[in-house]
Amino acid sequence: MKTRVYIDGYNLYFGCLKGSPFKWLDPVSLIETLLVRSGAPESALDELAVKFFTAEISERAASDRSSLNDQRSYHLALNNHCSNRLQTIKGNYSIDKTKFPKVEHDERGKEKEPRSSERVKIWKMEEKQSDVNVALEAVYDAVTDLTLEHIVFVTNDTDIIPALRKIQHHNELKLRKPVKIGLIIPTRKSDTERKGNKSLKDCADWTIEYIHDEELQAARLPCRVFGPRKTALKPISWFKHSEKVQEVLNLLSQKGVEGSVPKAWKWLERPLHRADGLEDIEGIPAELMDDDTALEIIHQHAKAYADYKNEVDAFRCDKFSSDLNCFTSTVCVRRVGRKNSSLGAIIFIQIGVNWGQMKVSILRCSAIRILPIIKRTIKGE
16 A cells, blocks of 8 residues: 655654654654554555655754754764655744743732733744645645555644645545545653644544654664765764763774774674673674663773773884884994994984883884884985
8 A cells, every 4th residue: 555654853853752762763664663553554665655854953942062963963864874765854943032921920829821921032942844844745645646545644743633634525525546544643652641632633544642662762773874975973962871882982982992983883883702701792782882781791892992902002112112212222323433423323312212202192103114214314315
């Protein structure tokens, strides 16, 4: 049964994802899972069958400085991972000054009615156009695509009720084969306060009233989502234990270990090597970093790996420093007896001493590059 799905992105976020470890979500995968337990399990999603309605948040209204970049990373991940199956339709984010009545109490402690309360100036921030875009796209598809048999809405916004009634009315005209209407309320089963709107459910042929945490977890995107131009990385703050994840990345991205955050993620996408004294986990570390126990084991492996790499690097640097000092001292002895050699001997002996005192980052330089320079200097070139 040919199906179109219309997801109100902000309704999904605030109803189901905010404050959860499931924000890095693959909407197409989630919809496919939910359709299996819907009233239309025979539904089929073709190319660009899922329409995702959202808006880019304003930097002026963002809760923190990283929010805008986090959202952009997510939109990039969707484009990289679902570009042939999901269409993103953006509205806008408005910020306006307005006046609203504040909550006040009278002399008896009873709350005043809004009309009797003082009006105060506030910032009104809201996402615009998504509900209108959802309604327009759904009605247009139902009227113009005669092969369409089933439409599904992921929202709890009653603003789209007129659109659903319009589709029902169009079905009654029998101008085409009726289009079945499905509704998914974007709320988690654990949320006892948020309920589906009855008038909205009355307009649907079937309704899913909540989403299981297991379904959300199974529909997560990979931590790194590759694209033709740019790779999208899951924001650190979107992990359940973001501070611990940051520690792991700091350990792995050190110079001399993996060297960068992207390479650290690459390390985390390989199975852990078995090591004496360390617990092991089954699976890919990057996919288990929201699990408390698995994350602790990953942290132990990352620390052990970083310590090992730093010890090996320090050993190499010490050996190179010792070899270089011996080389410069030998060169200086050979210079003694030539014209102006005493000055040269003093300079190169001092250089040899300084090499042994320089930072590890400099001592990592290849001896192949350094030694020819010293030789040319000795020859007076």
